[in-house]
Amino acid sequence: MKQKIVIKVQMTCEKCRTKALKIAAKTYGAISVxxxxSDKDQVVVIGEGVDSANLACSLRKKFCYAAILKVEEVKEKKEEKEKKEEKKPPEPKCPTxxxxxxxxxFPMYCEPMYCEPVRGPYSSDGGCFIM
Incomplete structure (x- = not known):
């Protein structure tokens, strides 16, 4: 189950933000960080099996303040995947x-033809053959 975790961390500079991203990226199961x-003070982690309390505790060790704001399940959109799949036109049954x-x-080539698969003497689809 994918989940989205939002943690508010007190970060004042770009170096602090980089450190917070590194700590969040090292956690087990993190897919994206x-x-x-508005103040760029929220770290968002999306992943499977991420321990939000452990992540907040490790951020708290470095930044002295980290509060869990949200933990929610991420649902994948199956409808969009189905729409992307395109239907292929049916393949012709006959080479003509x-x-x-x-x-x-040349309309003379457009006469309907009956196509039948060629069966050899050793075919196993009901033909007579000697073992």
Missing amino acids: AIEG FSMCHQYPQ
Whole structure:
């Protein structure tokens, strides 16, 4: 189960933000780490099996203040994945079908043909063969 953890950390400079991102990235199960918020004081961690209390404790050791704001489940959008999959046009059953569409100026080639697979003497689909 993917979860999104938002932790408010007291960070005043860019060097502090970099340290906070490194600490969050080292945690077990973290997939992505980012900084958000109007004052850029929130560390957002998305991952599977991330221990939010342990992460807050390790941030608290370095920055003296870290409070968990949110822990929520991230749901993947399956509908968007299904829309991206495109349907392929059906393949022609007969080789002359594609020839008809390549050369529409020659209507004599567009006669319907019956295609049957070629069976050899040793085929196993019901033909008579001697072992």
